[in-house]
Amino acid sequence: MRQERAPLWEALIKHRLSQAAQLHVPGHRGGQGMAPEFLDLAGTGLCQIDLTEIPGLDDLHHPQGPIAEAQKLAAELYQADKSFFMVNGTSGGLMALILTCCGQGNKILVPRNAHRSVISGLILSGAMPVYYCPPGIKEFACLAGPDAGQIEQYLKQFPETRAVVCVHPTYYGVAGDIAAVAEVCHNRGIPLLVDEAHGAHLKFHPDLPPDALSCGADAVAQSTHKLGGSLTQSSLLHLKSNLINDDRLADALRMVQSTSPSYLLMASLDVARRQLARQGRELLDKAVSLARWCRQELARISGVRVLDQQYLGGSGAKYLDVTRLTVSLLEAGISGYRAAELLAQKYGVMVEMADYASIVAIISIGTTRKDVERLVKAVKSIVTAETGSPLPLQPALNLPEPVVRLSPREAWFKEGKPVPLKQSLGKISAETVAVYPPGIPVLCPGEEITGPVLEYLAAVQQGGFHIQGPQDGTLSRIRVLD
Numbered sequence: 295m296r297q298e299r300a301p302l303w304e305a306l307i308k309h310r311l312s313q314a315a316q317l318h319v320p321g322h323r324g325g326q327g328m329a330p331e332f333l334d335l336a337g338t339g340l341c342q343i344d345l346t347e348i349p350g351l352d353d354l355h356h357p358q359g360p361i362a363e364a365q366k367l368a369a370e371l372y373q374a375d376k377s378f379f380m381v382n383g384t385s386g387g388l389m390a391l392i393l394t395c396c397g398q399g400n401k402i403l404v405p406r407n408a409h410r411s412v413i414s415g416l417i418l419s420g421a422m423p424v425y426y427c428p429p430g431i432k433e434f435a436c437l438a439g440p441d442a443g444q445i446e447q448y449l450k451q452f453p454e455t456r457a458v459v460c461v462h463p464t465y466y467g468v469a470g471d472i473a474a475v476a477e478v479c480h481n482r483g484i485p486l487l488v489d490e491a492h493g494a495h496l497k498f499h500p501d502l503p504p505d506a507l508s509c510g511a512d513a514v515a516q517s518t519h520k521l522g523g524s525l526t527q528s529s530l531l532h533l534k535s536n537l538i539n540d541d542r543l544a545d546a547l548r549m550v551q552s553t554s555p556s557y558l559l560m561a562s563l564d565v566a567r568r569q570l571a572r573q574g575r576e577l578l579d580k581a582v583s584l585a586r587w588c589r590q591e592l593a594r595i596s597g598v599r600v601l602d603q604q605y606l607g608g609s610g611a612k613y614l615d616v617t618r619l620t621v622s623l624l625e626a627g628i629s630g631y632r633a634a635e636l637l638a639q640k641y642g643v644m645v646e647m648a649d650y651a652s653i654v655a656i657i658s659i660g661t662t663r664k665d666v667e668r669l670v671k672a673v674k675s676i677v678t679a680e681t682g683s684p685l686p687l688q689p690a691l692n693l694p695e696p697v698v699r700l701s702p703r704e705a706w707f708k709e710g711k712p713v714p715l716k717q718s719l720g721k722i723s724a725e726t727v728a729v730y731p732p733g734i735p736v737l738c739p740g741e742e743i744t745g746p747v748l749e750y751l752a753a754v755q756q757g758g759f760h761i762q763g764p765q766d767g768t769l770s771r772i773r774v775l776d
Contacts, residue, residue, distance in 0.1 A: 297371060297571035301360040302564040305351055306343040306557060319346050319554075345557045354379060354555040355548045364564045371571050372497065372507055374532035376540050378547055379563050380515075381555040384491040385411035387515030387531040388459075389418060390546035391487045394538060395457040396421035399701070403448055403458040406693070407437050407734040409489055412459060413726065416702040417739075418550075424452050425696050427734070428461075429610040431468065434601050434620055435651040435687060437734065438611035439463065439470025446478045453482070461489045462506045463496075465647065466601060466654060467618030469503035470610040476510030485512035485537040494522035494530070495659070496615070498574030501582055503613035507532050513543075521617075521658055524566035528559040577659040578617075585617045585657040588666040592619070597626025597677050597684075601652075619655040621673070627682030631760065633673075636680070641672035650759060651687060693736060694746035705740035705775060712771040715751065718743045721774040726763035729754050735763070743774070 310324075322328040325341030333341065345351060352359035361379065369377035380387050392415030396402050399422055404412060406427040416423055426448050428437045440460040449455055458479050463469035472488065479486040488506040490496075494516040496505040506514045512535030518524040531547070533540055569577075593600045601620035606612065623633050634648035647654040655669060699722050700708075710724030723737040736750055737743065751769060754761065761769055 297367060297568060299363075299367065300561075300564045300568045301363040301367070302352070302557075303561045303568075305360040306345065306561055309345065309348075309350060310342045318348060320344055340558065343557060343561060346554065351557065354381070354551070354560065355553070361560065364560070364567070367571075368530055368563070368567050369532070371567060372505075372530070372532050374507060374514075374534045376533045378531040378533075378544070379555075379560050380529040380531055380547070380551065381527060381559045382551055383519070383527050384489065384515040384517045384529045385409070385414070386547070386550045387529060388412055388487075388489055389415040389550045390531070390543060391513050391515065391538075392416065392421060392457075392459075393419050393546040393549065394543045395485060395487065398703075400456045401452055401454055403445065403452070403455050405440065405459060405461055406696070407461060407464065408459060409461075409491065410726070412489070413702055413738060417706045418703070420701060420703040421456075422701045423698065423738075424448060424455065425698070425738075427693065428464075428470070429608060431466075431601070431605050431611060432687070433599065433605055434466065434622055435649070436466045436468070436601075436620065437464060438468045438606075438608070439472070440475050441608060441610035442471055442474035442478050443609060445475055449478065449482055449484075455482075455484060457485050457487055459487045459489065462511075463490075463493055463503055463613070463615050463618075465492065466620045466652075467492075467615035468601075468606065468611050469493075469613040469615065471612045472504070472506045472509035472511060474609055476512075479512075480510070480537075483537065485535055486510070487512065488514045490514045491517040491529075492520055492618070493615075494518045494520060495570075495574075495578060495581075495617070498570055499578035499582060502578070502615055502617070507534055512537050518563055518566055521656070522566050523562075523569055523659055525559050525562040527556075528563045528566075530563065530567075581617050581657050581659050581661060584661055584663060584666050585619065588619060588655075588657065588670060589616065591670045592621055592673060595674055595677055597628075597681055598623055598673060599625060617657040619657065620652050621655065622652045623673075623677065624651060624685045624687060626677045626680070627685055628676065628680050629685060632680070633676060636676050637669075637672050641668070641675070643669050643672045645669075693734065694744060694750055696735075696738065697742040697744055698738075698740060699742050700740035700775075702739045708775045710773040710775055712766065712773050715748070715769055715772050718772050718774055719745065719748055724773040724775050725765065727751070727769070727772070728762045729759050743772070 352361035398420035
């Protein structure tokens with residue numbers, strides 16, 4: 295096929311030039327009914343291609359025209375059997391994959407650092423999770439990718455497992471040996487489902503970790519909007535497997551995606567794919583070069599540590615995405631939270647994420663030299679002004695083993711009530727409690743609140759760590775099942 299084509303984009307432009315009478319939704323009618331302040335900023339062109347399923351523009355849920363052709367071009371580029379456009383992000387793709395592969399009570403191997411959409415997939419499907427915790431990188435209090443040996447041990451212990459989920463690469467840019475994990479899964483005849491939300495760019499540069507599909511993954515959900523150049527909320531789902539029913543997957547996608555898919559999002563996927571096909575290597579050459587310069591400059595600053603190859607090792611930490619900068623200022627006495635706050639408020643530098651140990655900054659195909667120079671200059675200034683005694687690296691990776699009593703679906707549909715945390719011993723959690731670092735759940739719905747869990751949470755409260763998930767952010771109370 296011709297990768298210089300963008301079939302859906304071309305169809306939208308053709309319709310725009312036709313000057314047809316628009317007696318259909320959306321009601322703003324190509325911008326005519328749009329609020330003037332929005333129109334002033336967004337422009338009329340954007341509004342004129344915000345369309346719906348009219349003749350010539352195809353239907354995402356039964357594609358036979360330009361959407362079908364655009365998806366075939368994506369599949370060809372990524373060497374997939376089939377590729378699907380997604381308009382509610384990678385979240386919808388992960389939920390659809392779990393619905394496709396698992397039903398009520400089926401076991402599925404899930405990393406403890408899985409995105410919360412995986413939990414949603416478990417709730418929708420009724421699958422029973424078997425959780426594994428990938429190896430950690432203690433200097434940055436973060437997790438690595440999946441370890442093939444660990445996965446093999448779990449599959450021996452739970453031979454009835456129907457699928458394996460893994461993250462590649464992690465939020466911190468660390469990637470495991472996906473080829474080895476895929477081999478372990480395929481030896482047992484089960485599919486490997488990969489959350490590659492932060493890896494849409496990997497295929498297009500040799501200095502980046504290998505993409506999961508080329509390593510033998512059966513299905514890969516990618517957030518093209520994160521690092522591939524499309525609009526926020528647009529993603530691709532790639533399938534390359536005889537272990538997954540593609541018709542059932544299409545049905546699952548129809549279930550979890552909007553019946554009014556945004557043509558703006560789909561068109562952005564189409565042109566982003568074309569740009570990556572034609573200029574991906576060139577654009578990523580620039581990003582990799584900027585990232586390497588930035589890494590070198592940051593590493594020269596006293597008290598600053600940058601996650602690089604020296605901290606990797608083992609099957610779970612085989613590769614590093616050099617365009618993702620995980621930077622610790624703990625030796626300078628500055629937490630990641632404090633560093634991100636200062637960068638934003640005093641220097642106008644916005645980073646992707648912060649936890650206690652580090653900040654994470656992304657060098658993308660749109661990053662400029664001015665951006666990275668500003669980051670380096672700001673970090674130098676912060677260290678000069680704020681350096682204090684080194685901060686201890688808390689043992690945040692020593693998480694207690696989860697004790698799963700109910701499936702997430704069973705827990706979701708049961709009544710819950712808040713109780714004081716100190717009185718929750720032996721009860722079953724009705725909510726997720728995740729601590730940063732390491733950013734993975736201490737509790738998920740359906741799990742028993744054990745003594746080690748309470749001890750861990752008490753240490754978290756004392757250390758002032760950031761908590762996500764529970765209704766009570768102070769964690770003085772926790773919602774449990776009746």
